[in-house]
Amino acid sequence: MKSKFMAFTVAVLLTVLFANSVKAQTGAVVSFNGIEISAGHQELGEAYGWMCYARTTGAFPGNVTLSMNYVGARAPGTVSDVTGGAWTLPVYATSKLSTLRPITMDPYQGVLFGVIEAGAITWDKTGTGTIELKLLIKGGTQGMADLKGSAVLYGTVSYSDQGPGSFYGSIYFEFQ
Numbered sequence: 001m002k003s004k005f006m007a008f009t010v011a012v013l014l015t016v017l018f019a020n021s022v023k024a025q026t027g028a029v030v031s032f033n034g035i036e037i038s039a040g041h042q043e044l045g046e047a048y049g050w051m052c053y054a055r056t057t058g059a060f061p062g063n064v065t066l067s068m069n070y071v072g073a074r075a076p077g078t079v080s081d082v083t084g085g086a087w088t089l090p091v092y093a094t095s096k097l098s099t100l101r102p103i104t105m106d107p108y109q110g111v112l113f114g115v116i117e118a119g120a121i122t123w124d125k126t127g128t129g130t131i132e133l134k135l136l137i138k139g140g141t142q143g144m145a146d147l148k149g150s151a152v153l154y155g156t157v158s159y160s161d162q163g164p165g166s167f168y169g170s171i172y173f174e175f176q
Contacts, residue, residue, distance in 0.1 A: 015058075028059030028173040030089075035164040036157055046071050047080075052157065052167040059114065060171070062091040066153075068116050068133070074123060074159070087135055089113070091144060110128035110142030117150075121157075131155040131169070149175040 011102055034054025038045040068085025078133045091109040119133035135151040155169025 002107060023148035026175050028175070030056045030058040030060050030064075030171045030173070031169070032056045032064055032111070032155070032171065033168045034166075035063075036167055037164065040157075041070070047074070047075060050085075054167050056089065056171075057093045060089055060091045061094050062089055063165070064089045064171070068115075068119075070121060072121075074121075074127070074129070076125045076127065078122055078123050079122040080123070080129075082121065082133060087114055087116065108142070109146035110140055112137060112147060114138040114142045114151075119153075127159045128157075129157045131157060137173070137175075147175055149173065 011105065032054035034052060037051040037053050037083070038049060040050035048069045050070065053065050055063050058061050064087060066085065066087045068082050070080040070082045071104070072080035078115055089112045091111065093107045094107050101142065114137045117134045117136050119131065121129040121131050124127050125147055131153065133153040134154075135153055137147060137149050137151065139145070140147050150172040151171050153169060153171045155167060157167045158165040
C-alpha cells in the first residue's frame, strides 16, 4: 500500500512538473552565425533578393536561410526599410551520444517557414548593418507543423569587398 501511494505521489508531481513546463514553452531563442550569400539585385535605392545563410543553435538547431528586399542605399549612416522577404529554418535533433554511437533515428525534425513582415537595416560608417526584423511563422512540417506565431530577429551583417560578409545574431520566437 505504501509503495502504491508513493508511486501515485511521484506520478502526480511529475504531471504537475511537466504541465508547467509545457505552459512555459510559449517562446524560444535561437542564435545564428553565417554568411551573406548574395547582395541581391541592386537598383536605384532598392535591393531585391538579398540572401543570408546561417547555422543555428539553441531551441531549433539547424540552418536558417533568409531572403529579403529593402528600400534605401547600403551606405554609411543610412537606414534601409525592409519591404518583404521569406525565411526557412530546417531543424535537426542533436544528441550528445551521437559521437559515441550511431543514431538510429532520423535527426530531421521538420522545418519552420514564414515571411518577413517588416524591419530595418541601420548601416554604420564601416558598412556593417544592424538588422531588426519581424518574422511571421506561416507554417511548418513534421514536428514543427503545429507551431504558429511570430519572431523577432536581431542581427548584424558585415560586408567585405573580398568575399561574403558575416551574418550573426539571435531570433526570439513567440508561439500562439
